[in-house]
Amino acid sequence: MRWIYNDYEFDNRVNNLAWTISGNYTEDLNLCEKDYTSKDISLYSAIMAGARRKYVDWDIIKKYSSNRIKKGYDQDIILNLIQIVLNLIVESKVIRDRPGIYDIREQAYKDIVSQFIKIHNEDVLQKIKYVFVLEAMGKHPTVDGLTRRIINDIKDIDINFDIIDLLKDIDKIYLKYFKHILNDTSKTNNTDMKNIDDVDINFDNFSNFMYEELYKDETDNIVESEIDSISSGMLVDSIGDFESTDLNKSSNRIIYVDEETSNKIYKKLEYYYGKSYLSKDEIRKIETKHCRNVHEGCRVHFTDGVLRSECKNIFQVKYVTRQKENNISKYRDKIKIHRRNITKLKESLSRILIEENEKSRVYSDCGNIYANRAWRVGRSDNNKIFYRDIENEKGRYVIDILLDSSGSQVRNQANVATQAYIIASALTSVGIPNRVMGFSSFLDYTILKRFKDYEDTLDKSENIFEYFCTGNNRDGLAIKSTCEGLTSREEENKILIILSDGKPNDIKIGKDSERSIRGEMSYRGSVGIKDTANEVRNARRKGILVLGVFTGKESELQAERLIYGKDFIYTQNIERFSDIVSMYLKKIIRS
Structure with missing residues (x-):
């Protein structure tokens, strides 16, 4: 990586700072640990990256978190508490050891907070984060009594404690202030209540979780992803929404990679995602047509994945195989219910299609004679003794299901795969051609994984269980590229159903005049929303019916409404995905 201003000395300083703080010169900074917004933020990000490596044993944190969540702790609450406490401890320790960091932190916080368009202050944990950030900036906000008591208990934690003692204090704070939340039956069940009641508050055997054999089930995967996010970010980043960016203002958010590094990235793409099923000429044609304006310099990669196309990455093959087995296992846990849902959807669609394909008979004064009405001639004013049979003119249907496969969906992997499998199986059974694809991004590439093709x-359909999530999401380019295949179909009625749980968010890589590789971290906020909304409307102008199904945070609903308009459904329960699609298809076919 090179610094935005081509200042190699500064970039070396950033890397060396992280290495010096951590004491480990063998581990490079991750991309998400580098911030290029301002030099002060970049310096402080490097400091905190090194400090988190030095002062925190993240393997223990992951094991503790998995253990507690399995015992019934609310995942969002316990992970937020961990983030708050560890951020406080790490900052306190690094500033104690290197006092000059205090001034760097203060300026970095000011730079970050100045970019927020909205501050999250809706619940007690968000208020706690906000207070700690403001106090680090030398301010003293007033808060309610409960928030202040929790803050005081967090401040009472001794920063010199070892990691197990820190976790004990986190446990005490959770049980003291948040255990009552589990009385809400919408958040837990009787088993969860029993588990949490069994927690040994005396902590005599507190660290037993260290000796448990933890298998990689869905909870562990979710926790690992969430803890990785905490271990590579700062608390201040999570207290607000960044101001919407504009392409003309994105010049201060640029990542430079030298040509040699970029070539390695491109060569590694098929190594990580599988060989493309399109030829280079076909891909170049699609990129020339669609990678324009905000997507200038971006690329697309169409693949069947590492299990069904050429891939020499043994580790990736094993990882996807394990994820597929996990998805199938979750499906089989409720296999009777899922099979019943497939049958129900199949029968419902079959009934509607049969009804709609029936001929409509219209009586008239010309056409084929209807013998049973011949007696009316000369005897009745109603002389319509002829009939015509009108064929159904609605035509055939073809359906694309596009699944958000970015990292934000990692906690829903098994459920998304199951619901997509139910829909695809029912559609295939009634003879409606359908394709299921997932989309995510890797640097400047938008990856489109084909799980099931139209004529499969x-x-x-079982290939859908290969669904796994990683990376960012460039929704506009994914929709545009998917529609390329959909519009080429002969069916009269084309439908695109998009499942997503977050706003568009991606970086952009291209080449500048000096032939270096440039990434503009601008595809988010208003830029990403407007582009995605534009592509949805372009698809509709081409005659494609587009339905957006959103499963993310309620605070992001407005953005999704702007993107999808009236054909948009919000659900907090991903298991209703197949029901939602069923209702939508019935409405479309009958209307």
């Missing part, structure tokens, strides 16, 4: 037989 029913047994091929």
